[in-house]
Amino acid sequence: MLVAVVGVGLVGSEFIKQLLSIPAGSSPFKLVSLSSSSHTVFFDPASAIPSVEKWKTILSESSEKPDYDGLTEKLSSLINPSTKVAIVDNTSSDKIASLYPQWLKAGINVITPNKKAYSGDLGLYEKILSVSKESGARFLNESTVGAGLPVISTLKELVATGDKVQKIEGVFSGTMSYIFNEFSTGSPDGPSFSSVVSVAREKGYTEPHPADDLNGFDVARKLTILSRTIGSSSLPPLQSFTSVQTASLIPPALEGISTGDKFLKRLPEFDADFDRMRQDASAEGKVLRFVGVVDGVKGEVKAGLEKYPTSHPFATSLGGSDNIIMFHTERYSPRPLIIQGAGAGAAVTAMGVLGDLLKLV
Ligand SMILES: NC(=O)C1=CN([C@@H]2O[C@H](COP(=O)(O)OP(=O)(O)OC[C@H]3O[C@@H](n4cnc5c(N)ncnc54)[C@H](OP(=O)(O)O)[C@@H]3O)[C@@H](O)[C@H]2O)C=CC1
Ligand SMILES: N[C@@H](CC=O)C(=O)O
Numbered sequence: 001m002l003v004a005v006v007g008v009g010l011v012g013s014e015f016i017k018q019l020l021s022i023p024a025g026s027s028p029f030k031l032v033s034l035s036s037s038s039h040t041v042f043f044d045p046a047s048a049i050p051s052v053e054k055w056k057t058i059l060s061e062s063s064e065k066p067d068y069d070g071l072t073e074k075l076s077s078l079i080n081p082s083t084k085v086a087i088v089d090n091t092s093s094d095k096i097a098s099l100y101p102q103w104l105k106a107g108i109n110v111i112t113p114n115k116k117a118y119s120g121d122l123g124l125y126e127k128i129l130s131v132s133k134e135s136g137a138r139f140l141n142e143s144t145v146g147a148g149l150p151v152i153s154t155l156k157e158l159v160a161t162g163d164k165v166q167k168i169e170g171v172f173s174g175t176m177s178y179i180f181n182e183f184s185t186g187s188p189d190g191p192s193f194s195s196v197v198s199v200a201r202e203k204g205y206t207e208p209h210p211a212d213d214l215n216g217f218d219v220a221r222k223l224t225i226l227s228r229t230i231g232s233s234s235l236p237p238l239q240s241f242t243s244v245q246t247a248s249l250i251p252p253a254l255e256g257i258s259t260g261d262k263f264l265k266r267l268p269e270f271d272a273d274f275d276r277m278r279q280d281a282s283a284e285g286k287v288l289r290f291v292g293v294v295d296g297v298k299g300e301v302k303a304g305l306e307k308y309p310t311s312h313p314f315a316t317s318l319g320g321s322d323n324i325i326m327f328h329t330e331r332y333s334p335r336p337l338i339i340q341g342a343g344a345g346a347a348v349t350a351m352g353v354l355g356d357l358l359k360l361v
């Protein structure tokens with residue numbers, strides 16, 4: 001299988017490292033193209049693949065600019081009965097997401113942790129489904145929810161085998177999980193809100209702009225993906241992730257700040273507000289957790305900050321960037337099927353992406 005990688009940031013670089021760590025003799029993959037937002041490189045499939053040590057230099061020294069029409073043409077000309085092709089989108093770009101129908105139509109499989117296509121405009125999502133059905137090219141997106149945790153594959157199997165998903169609830173954001181696991185432990189005191197947000201960013205959990213996590217949109221996107229994957233008639237047909245009832249944590253004065261750096265610089269101005277929320281929860285013997293729910297019975301999809309007793313599993317069993325996802329179904333009732341573990345970070349996200357790629361071979 002020939003593999004083209006678009007986006008070589010945190011997850012993209014780790015994905016390339018994991019892909020190239022499969023011993024050459026036993027690897028079913030050949031890396032044929034790399035693109036950042038400013039450079040691109042295409043390798044002759046007959047030549048040797050770049051090494052883990054050299055690919056960054058080769059890409060940064062390339063004088064070619066990304067040209068996705070050209071890439072689509074080159075890749076589709078290489079497809080034949082014994083050669084499959086996949087593009088791995090490791091960006092968070094809407095522009096790249098809008099190209100999936102074109103790629104799938106050309107017979108190119110699409111693998112991605114990028115949530116934009118599956119949680120954005122319903123028209124794009126439906127187009128992806130229909131084009132993929134027509135051409136037979138597949139799109140796989142395990143890492144869009146819970147990073148490498150087997151959330152999407154589990155949900156697809158529950159649905160495909162005829163189980164009825166009643167409700168999915170949990171902590172879906174690695175960033176929000178880390179922030180509140182550190183910030184709200186049951187004690188009225190602790191580190192400042194802005195300091196834990198900065199550490200979450202340093203650890204690679206946040207979206208490129210941390211406000212995309214704190215406004216709840218990242219969770220709303222994940223809930224939209226889950227809701228669409230369930231596809232139940234009792235759930236509202238979400239036109240986009242903006243249809244999810246989402247309670248943002250962004251102070252109104254910080255709405256619309258263009259860069260993550262500027263946003264983090266001003267966040268300490270609001271530490272006292274978050275301190276008060278922590279103290280209120282603590283006075284009730286509770287902790288704060290940012291949770292999401294897709295409720296097929298009530299027909300409700302929502303995300304927001306809730307208080308939980310210090311004995312609740314959301315308070316006792318989560319650490320680091322852990323996600324916890326509970327599937328309440330006809331079969332898994334009254335006790336839900338639970339998936340838990342790191343839900344953000346380069347290594348686990350790239351693993352989910354490579355796992356999807358392995359499903360194609
Ligand atoms: N980090 C995590 O824990 C998780 C991340 N994800 C998802 O994985 C994706 C990548 O995240 P992450 O690696 O952390 O983010 P980064 O910001 O580190 O990487 C994104 C990369 O995309 C590149 N890019 C943007 N636009 C284009 C373009 N048009 N063509 C080529 N490259 C482009 C950027 O390149 P440049 O620097 O050149 O602009 C950047 O290097 C996101 O969609 C995120 O939501 C999913 C689960 C967990
Ligand atoms: N920013 C996201 C990354 C994974 O999707 C998160 O914090 O969960």
Ligand code: NA
Nearest residue numbers: 142145147149
């Ligand atoms: Na996953």
